[in-house]
Amino acid sequence: MRNILVIIAVSIIFSISDGIVEAKGLDKGVGPYGEFWKPIPTQRYWAPDYFYTPPEEPKGVYSEEECVACHKALNPGLVKAWEESNHANFDKIDKIQDYQNIDSRLAPVTNPPYAPIGKLQDYQREKLAEIEKHLGKKLTAVGCIDCHGKIGAEKLDHAKELVMPSAAHCGECHKQEFEEFESEKRYGIPDWKPGRESHAKAYDANLGVDVWAAQDKNIVQGCDMCHNIQHKCDSCHTRHAFKASEARRPEACQTCHNGPDHPDIEYYRDSKHGSIYFIEGNSWNWNKQLKDANYISPTCQSCHMYYKGQYSHNMVRKAIMGEGDVLFYDNIFKGIKPTDYIKNSKELQSRREAWIEVCVQCHSQRFSRDYLDSMDKASDSIFHYVSDAYATIKSLYEEGILYPMPENRPKAPAPVTEKYPDLLGGFYGEFWAKGGNPSRIEKDFLYMWENDAFLVRKGLAHMNPNGFTYISWSNLLKKYVDIQSEASTLRRLAALEKKAKLRSKKIREKK
Amino acid sequence: MRNILVIIAVSIIFSISDGIVEAKGLDKGVGPYGEFWKPIPTQRYWAPDYFYTPPEEPKGVYSEEECVACHKALNPGLVKAWEESNHANFDKIDKIQDYQNIDSRLAPVTNPPYAPIGKLQDYQREKLAEIEKHLGKKLTAVGCIDCHGKIGAEKLDHAKELVMPSAAHCGECHKQEFEEFESEKRYGIPDWKPGRESHAKAYDANLGVDVWAAQDKNIVQGCDMCHNIQHKCDSCHTRHAFKASEARRPEACQTCHNGPDHPDIEYYRDSKHGSIYFIEGNSWNWNKQLKDANYISPTCQSCHMYYKGQYSHNMVRKAIMGEGDVLFYDNIFKGIKPTDYIKNSKELQSRREAWIEVCVQCHSQRFSRDYLDSMDKASDSIFHYVSDAYATIKSLYEEGILYPMPENRPKAPAPVTEKYPDLLGGFYGEFWAKGGNPSRIEKDFLYMWENDAFLVRKGLAHMNPNGFTYISWSNLLKKYVDIQSEASTLRRLAALEKKAKLRSKKIREKK
């Protein structure tokens, strides 16, 4: 029954995306490019709904007590974390502390940002009552079998019934949170595929990336390890303690939101918002719900989980950018500059208003509007360089001067399809290359639109001044400069070869 | 009266710099290049003394209570921060805690680095008495109108009188701190424009940068957001809590002192000094004044605010480097190597002695001298590569082989003036580029002197071993190597074109 429910749930989830799920093993891939790849064993853990099957050993049917006894010996850290959780014993709720790290005598004396202890316990008790109502029975604890088998079951056939719980499984008890999370599927980024860049569709979005399908899964499982947030509540509430207090802190986001393509934690860390958090955060009360938090500085969660007066697990309702893809890449081909693009979209205008509501909690209306306006205007300057660089590369291609020309170099592996000039500097070059495909000039351009352009905007968004000047703007210009110089060299070589009659007929004809 | 005072104060401040302030609106720029640019709306907030005018709405005259009531509804975070401050109620001083995060029972039992509670309260009360003496009246709190209007006023005409307070405004009460801060204007970096690289002249220094004046303000407002420290005490003591305990921590510096051009926080973080701070800092008492702090490891503030036995808000009296500009760039044209430059300057020698006094607080005299000597000697090795790279580019230019030659490419926008060969690899290329200006080889050289060269020295200064080897020295060499290889390619192309009679007459003549 439980398995059927999961299958139904998965089918519903997946039908919203492009692919069809069949695999529950490692024989073949899933999603629109499923025929081009086969899962590796670790993917059982990255997307258990699609690939997980229980290990053959141990055979036998076990009780909760047997699970704990055996795994305490085999994997003590795993059991210990569960024992620390509220799941292990609901009596703990009555002992819940008001403060994660410190007690009230140690709090700043003035205007303490702490909810009374009773309030938090009431909240936890209410939550529990709600869950018991969904389930139609009383609970005293949540144990191994509830999550790795069926909720309420007393025994588990380890080799046959063991599951890696998905978000839907958590959602059977944590109904509201799961529904909030699932609602992301209805949002995403305008002008991207529906639901794209939503946490709740992140894994399926990944399945639709051609170069991911084409590449060695031992490498690109790195994509899975973040994109699997679609299936895993423990991306933020790590197992087996599953603390809300953990998921409320900026570090909870950093494993996925870092690096050259989205240095969110780096940009936050060095902003004034982040600096204050890193100075004071350890004395704030993380057991409080976000709505009661009123910290002196915002966290990732304060801004991104807020929407029109409420906090929820839907974090994409205000999303505007779509990484560099929509604003800085797709718009090259449409010839629309960012200010026009944003101005002309009713949806984006409404999202912008929702952002203003976030900022005005601490900043003036005029400042908030002026600042976000300047972010859009800055985007036009970014777009100018990105477009100009693309024009340079495109004209090299059209004149037959790009080297090597696409027809003279290895093709990217299927299912990547190469359609030039539109694929010049395309995303596939992020993770695949071979003998001149892509060439230096194309890879530089890819880094321009995918990283630097996006980072300038992100630096502005996160109020990190270095983030949008020395770090990203200067680097955007470095790529632009390298592209111009490389283009000069390619042109000069082609002219010399023409004169020396060293160019192959084919290319000369093309030209 | 208050407005007049501000205008007088600003005039005095500005007369020390190069420009003339007129703007109090967004019609035109200020400073030596004021005619070349117009402020954007956010600059009202980055340099309120120059550009801020109150919003048109709301109209009306309001009392303190009305300010709080309305903004509590509109911008609760802003009001909350003020309520946490000592400003909100001076009675809090008597309740001031000795420890920011923890109480004495939790402190290391041995040799506790904590001042008795009474001492801190005495200090705060003394401070208050001093302020009341300046003002000639008793204070019970500092409210909205004191800072955003006139000190002691009871009403504010919002659409006419609202101000964004500058450092000078804070200085009316915090006289000593402001005077310390202002005294930076008399120091700065030898051989740079007077007062340059002083916090207290940072904004005006910025106004004198040609490429800043030339570029889109929506981008280069990132410069303003740090350089506005000239006007803003809340760069370090963030509004509206204005805590000294915050400004005493290294994270308070990181929003400006990070990134590829001055990775101070990164270098400190990974040094032993920083590692100890990040391990233990949360248990140190940040309510103590720096002179009483005696932490087991230094912070940014411990070393940079110290001068000959005293701590103050003047942080530049020991400054030697002048970023890469003086030591590694200007000296190329003078042909003076760093050790000679430093040895020959009486002023720098005296600053070096002031640094030794910092180090010997924890290290031996011999070690301190040997280490700082080796930093200078290392600078000669850096300088060797920077000079050699410049010589390569200059000779390409002189032989007409640089590509494109300055006469064949777009000119940088006014007020940037291009004077070759001295501008090859000049600073303008950090933030502006167009069609081959600057070329790859020049941008690489810019990164050499402005980033890597400076970073090697900075890595030594902050005792971060990776910071001056793998991170910067290796990267300095990477740019050097790229420059040499690019120079070879340019020479070979020119020779081939000459032979093939493909070089334009103009260039051949030049050669």
Add this chain to the structure above:
Amino acid sequence: MRNILVIIAVSIIFSISDGIVEAKGLDKGVGPYGEFWKPIPTQRYWAPDYFYTPPEEPKGVYSEEECVACHKALNPGLVKAWEESNHANFDKIDKIQDYQNIDSRLAPVTNPPYAPIGKLQDYQREKLAEIEKHLGKKLTAVGCIDCHGKIGAEKLDHAKELVMPSAAHCGECHKQEFEEFESEKRYGIPDWKPGRESHAKAYDANLGVDVWAAQDKNIVQGCDMCHNIQHKCDSCHTRHAFKASEARRPEACQTCHNGPDHPDIEYYRDSKHGSIYFIEGNSWNWNKQLKDANYISPTCQSCHMYYKGQYSHNMVRKAIMGEGDVLFYDNIFKGIKPTDYIKNSKELQSRREAWIEVCVQCHSQRFSRDYLDSMDKASDSIFHYVSDAYATIKSLYEEGILYPMPENRPKAPAPVTEKYPDLLGGFYGEFWAKGGNPSRIEKDFLYMWENDAFLVRKGLAHMNPNGFTYISWSNLLKKYVDIQSEASTLRRLAALEKKAKLRSKKIREKK
């Protein structure tokens, strides 16, 4: 007597390595390349066993009390740190706190990870009894002369007897810890020189690096500052507090384990393991021994100091990689791909099993094996690109197209010996370059195998998804792409020059 002991100890240590120690001054270098360089003054502090001699001043014989009195005036921070240590007064052991930062009332109520206070005191007392047994006498404190002179001596002749204590000196009391540490010399990395990449032989390994010997010591002392861990317990237990609680935290490792060549702390920080540490770590009890720690998330120490059920100061018994050198560089020349290399080594297989034992403390056996397998398989994909890039450069060399060819460019300074083609992209280019040696294409290749290739694997090892995709894999491909495009340019230039009869005879003959 003490000096003789030190000399004997040093001789024993050094005889395991390649060089002969003679220097106890700054006249000449030591190690296999000792004749090529002379130490700079700071190296007295980086390798005191080899180079330290006492300062000439002050002259005189001093007692402990005189040491403290004088240095308290001269270098108060240094004395303060000692006063905070247990060394200063063993009575402190009885007052030892169970918690570094917080007390038990503040600990998480559930399943507190805290050892009873008595247990820690018992441990400290036992430790002390053991030390007293080694020394054959009672101790009440460890003072200046014990460490900077002879243990138990009451007077010190400052200008003659002062020493900078080495690990061996610490080991006279801390016998077990020193023996654990020294045991690293018997491990190291298979197929590297014996003992290489062991902390306990790090400095001597460094002495054997030709480019280190050749370069300005004022720069490459950065290598010393980490590699001197061979001689210094205070690399982790910083002086003069020497806390175990400090050395147990990840930040203790970061001063050496960061940066482009081994971003261990960066990769850990953003992994889930690290995120949990940075969220919760301040509330964990760092006074506990590692074996009793059972934190909810691992630290550097949890995994790297563990071996078959025990924790020790030998951290290399499970080491597999040997940075990029063995797996990705040496194997190019042998043509062995990483999976085969690891599979064929009994020693590496046994180390792999030791790693599995670490992972299964919290993760399932199947997951742990699958994950580490995928790390090896990913290494084959990395190796494919590294090998392909090398083949490109090698063929350029063999066809005489590399530019400049080794015979036409400056030679690296002695003792670097250039043996082409095997040295193409060799390590010397990390720290030295001159006029086209190495060329751009070689330096890119160096960064491929030394940084990016290694980082992909490290990202996997530290479970940091961005670490092995956007950060390193994409950058590996960037270098690969740059190499391919540069190779094209070099080939085209050579072909054009041939046609134009512009190639020098010598090169054409070679071809």
